[in-house]
Amino acid sequence: CSWFGGDKELPDIPEQQLYDEAISALERSEYQVAVDKLQLLEARYPFGRYSEQAQLELIYAYHNNYEPDAASAAADRFIRLHPSHENIDYAYYLKGLTAFEQDRTFFEKYLPIDITQRDPGAALASFESFSTLLNRYPDSQYAPDAQKRMVFLKNRLATYEVHVARYYMKRGAFVAAANRGRFVVENLKETPAVPDALAVMFQAYTELGMTDLANSAQEVLLSNYPDYDLKTYRQENKSLMETATFGLLGGAEEPVPPTRAINPKAAEAAKEKAKQERSFFDKITFGVFE
Amino acid sequence: CSDFPGVYKIDIPQGNIISQEAIDQLQPGMTPSQVRYLMGTPLVVDTFNGQRWDYIYTFKKGWDARVQGNLSLFFKDGLLSHYSGDYKPAGLQEAQ
């Protein structure tokens, strides 16, 4: 005895009518209605004449209905079920598009948030779907647009890497900064961030005193981007104290080569020497400004 | 009041730890994978010159000056030939 209303008996709507209603809902961009109709169609007539077309339209409907996860799941399902379908490139394209949209979230449009410094997760997923589309179906009608979006994504990822590299320079982790720069040069070629990446590599290797690596980075940079204003890290960032005291106390030191010490005893000696040298100002401000 | 606590700066270790006992086992003619087995994977790789591996170790303890030591290994047609840098492997010649 069912208490809450009998089992709702769905009338068997003929396949053709269901499909037409779904398509017209799409045209009127009532995407929620379209999604429901297409889901019903797929459930009632799984192998009907329209089943494949319905699955494709479903991805598009989810995408416009701001359900990115459902859209990419539907796309995956379509790719799995119909590997050799003629417009499977459309599925890959839609999958890439949903991830792309997801990345440029609400914030970027309305709030002053620099997206290139945020989580690149969605951008990576979008990049991968577009690249599968390009190498599997180079002549697909969606390839040019996908190509354009990939360039945007690559730049975004490269800028992100350079941001991180700059942080590590500030932190003094020079090998880490150099490797982040190298990641851009090796994997994200032809992006506007490449010269900055090379500059960071040059600065990091200079700080590490690895002159030949620094020179080769500088050479590649200046040969490809002759008018790049390349400065060492120290010139670029006068010491904090100088800015805090408007240039009165801290002079711009030349890049002091790191004290070379192979064994611990030498390290101790170097530390002692460095201790006396701490400037008087540095002491009274408890090293706050160093 | 020089012992009043200054700003705490975390230590910054960077690069591969190089042990004398490992580099003394380096022999000319070794293959890259043998070198990698002994010394570990180099953290600094020269994108523009595959024939040289740089093992660099640098450590900045708090405010003390940064301590550093490095060892560059050069390969000739794929095999270890010579080295340069602060560490002196016993079995190899230094590059001129």
Added chain:
Amino acid sequence: SFVPFAVKDIRLEGVQSVEPGIVFRNFPIVSGDTVSEASLATATKQLFKSGYFEDIELKREGDYLILKVRERPAISRIKLDGNKVLKDEDLLLGLKQSGLREGDVFKRSALDQIRLDLLRLYVGQGRYGASISTEVEPLPGNRVSLNINIKEGSVASIQHINIIGNTVFDDEDLKDLFSLKLPSFWSFYTKDDRYAREKLSGDLERLRSYYMDRGYVKFAIDSTQVSITPDKKNVFITVNIHEGEKYTLKDVNLAGNLVIPEEELVTSIALEAGQTFSRKAMTNAQETITRALGDQGYMFANVSPLPEVNEEDKTVSLKFFVDPGKQTYVRRINIKGNSRTADEVVRREMQQMEAAIASTESIEKTKQKLQKTGYFKSVNMEASPVPGTDDQVDLNYTVEEQQSGQFTASLGFAQSEGFIIDLGVQQDNFFGSGKKVGFNIAKSTTKREASFNYLDPYYTVDGVSRGFDIFYRERDFEEDDVSSYSLDEYGAGMTFGYPIDDYQRLSFSLGIENITINPNSSKPVEEIQSFIDEEGNSFLNLKGTLGWTNNHLNRAIFPSEGYYHSASFESAIPGSELGYYRLHYNTKWYRPVVEDSGWILGLKGRLGYAQSYGGQSYPFFKNFFAGGIKTIRGFENNSLGPRDSNGDPFGGNVMAVGGAELIFPMPLVEDKSGWRTLLFVDGGNVFASDCLASSSASSNCQEGIQFDEFRYSAGFGMTWLSPMGPLSFSIAKPLNSQKGDEEQVFQFSLGQSF
């Protein structure tokens, strides 16, 4: 025999609802191919694999190939009835997991699997008596409807748990270890009297470790019997154990490549000969060694304990075999989930560097520091080895952001003052920049204010913070039912802070403020009047503050473990028109009652002492106040402590406030991380160390701290992390309120979390 022939064309027979296009796509033979017996067989197999057809037949008519197929029906509807305890969605989900959904191809063989899966769902709920029958009803267009009717039967509850062979510990202690219990008053809610095999194996494991942790190395569970009554309503569990002897630890030694000096390791694992052998102590020691190695970069070290039992003297000699593996380096640190917070704001908290030796200690400290920022609801880290290397890992941090800070906006209109507005924004992570920004504009009966504050916690990369604030404020204390005067203040300040180690910070700030007192002429207050006569009513004050904090809490919001101290010394710098100093000390301490059970014990304490210097009289408006949701709940805001000549609360220059809290998990809520519920006891008061000259009787000013003047209250508090910021409310009952105290049972605040 079969003669290969060129297929002129392929004709389909028996196709009803499946689209011909699908058939040809899965049948890799096209007209014009020459076909052999083998190629036909593989083609048919592939078509069959597509799952659309029950039977496929190939016939040859001249050069035509006839493909005769019989379609498998598709399930177009699954109808469930008779299920009340398990809803349709749960059952359909269960079916989906075993690969059956509306729209799938129907395979008769799957019917039995369906019955079994549904039965298992019911057995999982302890309903052993359930019975399920399925029926396939054909529908037009080669589709079927699957009708499943269910008789759920009643729940089997555990009637009897018996442990045989226990001599050392009695039945009650051992049964307490079990999650399976005999029916009790609470069973309708906890459902702990329902048998489930996984629960039993978990209980047996707990029993085994209970014995193994108390020296019974040879403990064994001989056998376990689970039996059920014929009416499937009662379950009986009997566990037969063999305790064996109690063993003590004979000696501990370490073998293998230790990398860390042996004495250091042996002292760190704190296992002495002679103590009762305990498996838990053994695994703890193993973890200590693994972590010690991890701190030196040996992330993939493995330490295997080898206990050798010698029967004669009932002792165990414990040997740890240490294999450090290769020193591991961190190649890249990836941060995910920060859609609002900038990468650098997360990365700057990290102690572990890229391209550096990996250290479990700094990785663990990173997680703690990220949680202490208060920007994230959860932080987890996964290390994934770098392919192609055996000594490099990438660290992947996933953070889940949460609203940190709060936002208040209220607009109103009152005849007496016209337009009332109170707009306040306080963001700790302003647009994800990691900077603390706050401003508020208020115009209401009690105050008119416009203030702005800014703090950059990472002015330098080491965490030197720099901030400043600027404010204009008129506050009428009488409306706030404190003594009747109003205060106009405006000023600005600058502050610097820096860490002196991982947990402690020092800070200095310099501020300049101009204060004007305007006493309420209609209700003069003697104390205020006598102060103004001596010192005048407007002051320019240059104040400096020295601060020290030592924060070992494990999280900024809802800490559950650790302690926190902070002390500050604020003083008017000589030469300003005021001469006073204020000392303030604040401490918090949390400890879980039972490890990760959600039950936490918390203690809080605040002390304050202020005094004037240089012969000037002490500025009353720098007094401490007590009472209200921030100090002693259950009493009106700022209503405790000495009274002025009109009998209004006047605050005091000595404060002692404390409290104890029992935090418990929020019932009935799935995601408990956004809630904190607790029972609390608050106590304390403010006092005046020397009374201002005042003749009227009502000012009952006694000097110094009077313990019998302490006020206590107890009650229930709750905080919810709303999108607008932490919302807290408390219901408290004052325990010893005296005449004149203003009680307030229900109190509410936005922006302050317990």
Added chain:
Amino acid sequence: CGFWGGSDEVKPNELVDFTSEKQVVVRWSADVGNGPGDKFHQVVPSIIDGRVFAMSADGKVAAFDEETGSKLWSVELEQSLLAGVGAGSGKAVVVTEAGVVISLDATTGEELWRSQLTSEVASEPQLNNELVVVQLINGKIIALEGDSGEVRWSYDTTLPRLTLRGTSSPLVALDVTLAGLDNGKFVALDNTDGGVLWEQSISIPEGRSELERMTDVDGKPLLFENVIYIPSFQGQLVAINPFNAQTLWAKKMSSYRSLAAGFGNIYVSEANDHVQALDSRSAASVWKQSQLENRQINSPAVIGNTVAVGDREGFIHFMSQIDGHFVARFDAGSGLTGDMKSKDEVLYVLTDAGRLFALTLN
């Protein structure tokens, strides 16, 4: 339909009214503490040398005179008991919940010896002149020396993961012990060393879920005219000639209760609470009484020309051995989870609440 789930709760059949042809006479009745309780213990009184022995779940053991029902002795063991009292050759033996076998002197109730077992015993010990044989719920059968409690031999078998509560109890003859096990097997063991003389599987597990694969032999085997009849749950009722282990007949039938025999019939309380009479020679169904469905009846007991079964509500139904129609009914006052024992035209009944009746029919 019920509001709290469980709406399709199985309800016992109503009592059928009939013209009773016989009167039930209570010869005597006595009290045994608060009785074996209703935790589905298959407790049954034992009658040896003019004494009736009974027990209560909280550790009371008592002996009553067979004729008068007067209490001869009673002992408080302060340890809870699960199974009934096994009596024979001057001893009364019980097993506590903690697996301790306690042997008492049949005449005085004074304790003779104790022996700790490795698991629980849920059916009363069986005795012959030399041995005390107990069947444990972990699949072991252990024979203890009658006078000292030393273990002479022990037989072990593996059990399925889920079994029915309770076990059968072995038929102990002079030189052989016949036992039905919880894994559907039936073994004959040599009393000297416990060696397996022969083994027969009574019920083979079918179906996929643990519940469907339960095949316990929980009822006690019945020796009737030199043939052993063995009931099993979700399996078969099998008749075997114990001397050459030949199976005479096997009939698909599910029962977890013991059997009774009379007038050439074998009486079975089936799992679905139908009482059936089968011809002992051919296993043909003589009659079937199904009006007691869902009343959770216990094992049948023959008294006079009737066969009696008790139910969970405490009614004892007497049926004619000829055609199974109801002849008399007696209200024992509280549930009958344990089985009843008939001896010399007297039916001894121990109710869950601990009331011991000696009933006769006239």
